[in-house]
Amino acid sequence: MNWVLLIIAGLFEVGFTTCLARAKQETGAAAGLWLAGFLICLTVSMGLLYRASQTLPLGTAYGVWTGIGAVGTVLVGIVFFDEPADGWRLFFITTLIGSIVGLKLVSS
Structure with a gap:
């Protein structure tokens, strides 16, 4: 069960970084709403x-x-956000995913 909580926590981390990026793009009340999403x-x-x-x-x-x-x-x-998706970037994302899976496999 704690692995499930950890995965959900990681997804909320994606949420707060996304909200932070969107708040940077907005102004006024919209930026405030994105910052509220960030805090949540x-x-x-x-x-x-x-x-x-x-x-x-x-x-x-x-x-x-x-x-x-x-x-x-x-x-x-x-x-x-139209960030680059070149081969090296995708390669290193793949190695990071492998490392995450590896940590799960070797944890008791």
């Missing part, structure tokens, strides 16, 4: 990371959480 996602993400780290090794939990956030944020950037 940040709070949920940190809370779930805390819960997951109660039974999972902290180094593993943090590594998986940041990995999910990094991969998800890069993919959101490519799909929604």
